[in-house]
Structure formats: structure tokens, C-alpha cells
Amino acid sequence: MPQHTPPRPICGHCDGFPTVTITTGTRTPDGQRQTITAHCPACRGTGHTTPPVPTPGSGPERHGRPDPHPGPPRPPRQ
Numbered sequence: 102m103p104q105h106t107p108p109r110p111i112c113g114h115c116d117g118f119p120t121v122t123i124t125t126g127t128r129t130p131d132g133q134r135q136t137i138t139a140h141c142p143a144c145r146g147t148g149h150t151t152p153p154v155p156t157p158g159s160g161p162e163r164h165g166r167p168d169p170h171p172g173p174p175r176p177p178r179q
């Protein structure tokens with residue numbers, strides 16, 4: 102069975118270009134343009150959107166382990 106890898110969605114903030122080099126307009130003593138590198142804060146330089154991380158407590162989950170037998174216990178027959 103061929104393994105199918107779905108393409109990850111491209112980050113909408115940087116449009117797939119997470120790292121940009123910006124020239125500051127000044128030149129180094131060597132005569133080269135001084136640049137700074139900035140990474141996309143949304144994808145942290147990956148260029149793809151990261152899957153949402155589930156935060157504990159946000160869902161309708163209860164504390165502790167889930168009860169395998171929900172419902173009130175039946176009273177014993179006399």
C-alpha cells in the first residue's frame with residue numbers, strides 16, 4: 102500500500118516563505134550590505150501551519166479516568 106502523505110497547508114502569514122532577509126540599508130565595514138533575518142512568528146520558520154494543539158480543560162472531558170459504566174449504580178435486589 103503506497104504511503105500517501107497529504108501536503109501540509111502553507112502558512113497564510115508568510116505564504117510559504119517563513120524566513121526573510123531584510124537589508125538594513127547600512128553596510129558593513131567589509132562593504133557588504135548588512136542584513137537581518139526574520140522568521141515568521143506564526144509558523145516559527147516552518148512555512149506550514151501547525152496543527153492545533155489540544156489544550157487540556159477546553160473539552161468536555163471530566164477529571165480522572167472516564168467511567169466505563171456510566172449511569173447510577175443499580176440498587177441490589179432484596
Ligand SMILES: [Zn+2]
Binds near residue numbers: 114115118141145147
Ligand atoms: Zn509563516
